[in-house]
Amino acid sequence: MIDLSKITTKEKALFLAYDQGLEHGPSDFDDENVDPNYILDIGVKGEFSAIIFQKGIAEKYYTGSSFVSKIPLILKLNGKTNLISGEPYSPQLCSVEEALLLGASAVGYTIYVGSEHEAQMFSEFSKIEEEAHSQDLPVMAWMYPRGKSVEQKSVEEITAYAARIGLELGADIVKLHYPGSPESMKQVVEAAGLTKVVVSGGKKETEEEFIQTAKEVMEAGAAGMAVGRNIWQHQNPLELTKKLKEIIFT
Ligand code: FBP
Secondary structure (H helix, E strand, O other), rough: OOOOHHHHOOOEEEEEOOOHHHOHHHHOOOOOOOOOHHHHHHHHHOOOOOOEHHHHHHHHHHOOOHHHHHHOOEEEOOOOOOOOOOOOOOOOOOOHHHHHHOEEEEEEEEEOOOOOHHHHHHHHHHHHHHHHHOOOOOOOEEEEOOOOHHHOHHHHHHHHHHHHHHHHOOOOOOOEEOOOOOOHHHHHHHHHOOOEEEEOOOOOOOOOHHHHHHHHHHHHOOOOOEEOOOHHHHOOOOHHHHHHHHHHOO
C-alpha cells in the first residue's frame, strides 16, 4: 500500500484546495484571497495536511520557496474552465515527472464519472496512477459524477459508485461531494474500501451548515475534508480551520 505519510502525518487529513482560479475564474476571489501567498499563509498557520495547486501557482509561489518545508503540495494534474458547456472533460495539463520537479508529495486528477468522456479520463488517470505509484507518490482522485447519463441517478447511489470506481482504479484518496445524509455517507466510505475518502467543501450557505456536514462526514468514517472556498473566503479562516480540525482530528 502506498505510504500516505508524505501528505498527512496522521490517519486523518485536512487539505486546502486552491485550484478554483482555473475551474471557476477570479469571481471566487477578493482582494486578499486572489493572492496565492495569502492561501499559503492560511495553509501553514492552520497546519493543513497539504495544499492543492495547479502547476503554474506551484511553480511561481511554492517551488523553491520556504513554504516547501512547511506544507506538502498536492499537484493537480488536470483541470478545465467553467466556460465550456456539454459533457465535461478535464484534460491532463501536467505530468507526474513535472509534479515531482515542482516538489509535489502527491498528485491529483478529476474524473467526471458518467461523462461521455469518462473513458478518456479513465485512461489518463490509469497512466498517471501507474507512474505516480512507481515513484511512491500517492494519488488523489476527484470523483465527480457529471453529464447527461448521471442526471437521473440518485446522488446517494452515484456517489457511492464514484467512490468504488476510485478504489478500482487505484486511487489512494478519493475526493467527493457530500452525498446528502449520514447514512449515504457511510455507504460511500464502505464502497471506497481501503481507499481513503475526503469530502469537498462546496460553497455552503452558512458556517453552521459547513460544520454540521464536517461532523456527519467524520462520524461516517471518512478520513477528512478537502476544502477551499469555505475556508479562504471566510472572514476569519484560521478560526474556522480550528473548529474544523477539532472535528477531524479529535
Ligand atoms: P471548494 O471547497 O471551494 O468547493 O473546492 C473543492 C473543489 O473540488 C476544488 O478543488 C475545485 O476547484 C472545485 O471544487 C471544482 O468545483 P466544481 O467542479 O464543482 O465547480
